[in-house]
Structure formats: structure tokens, C-alpha cells
Amino acid sequence: MGKALRALKIPVGDVYTRPTYRAIETTSLAELPKPKIQDELGDGGQGMQGSYRRPTVFRSVF
Numbered sequence: 001m002g003k004a005l006r007a008l009k010i011p012v013g014d015v016y017t018r019p020t021y022r023a024i025e026t027t028s029l030a031e032l033p034k035p036k037i038q039d040e041l042g043d044g045g046q047g048m049q050g051s052y053r054r055p056t057v058f059r060s061v062f
Contacts, residue, residue, distance in 0.1 A: 002030030018042040 005012060015032045017023045018041035027035045 002032055006031075016041065 012032055015027055015035040016038050017027055017035040019037045019039055020042065024035060024037065027033075
């Protein structure tokens with residue numbers, strides 16, 4: 001994405017990101033300007049919490 005923006009000469013102003021490592025790393029990999037981390041874009045540290053479900057185990061009845 002960053003390469004395409006540069007090739008098309010699209011100016012990039014301020015970059016805002018959520019405070020997660022993955023989001024910050026994405027701006028770095030795209031070679032975008034240093035992001036301004038915004039806590040309100042995050043999820044309060046809830047990320048994957050509550051989304052994990054114990055796998056269902058099926059047993060053969062034969």
C-alpha cells in the first residue's frame with residue numbers, strides 16, 4: 001500500500017493508528033509517516049478476550 005501511494009505520488013498527511021503492535025507495525029512496513037497513536041481507536045485491551053471457545057470434541061460411537 002505504501003509503495004502504491006508513493007508510486008502514484010499521493011501525499012500522506014497525519015497517520016493515526018490504534019495502540020496495538022500490529023497496527024503500529026503496519027504503518028512502519030508501509031513506510032508511512034510516524035503514526036500518532038490514538039487510544040480511542042483501540043479496544044481497551046479487550047482484543048481477543050472472550051472470543052476463545054473450547055474446541056468441540058467429537059467421539060466416535062462405533
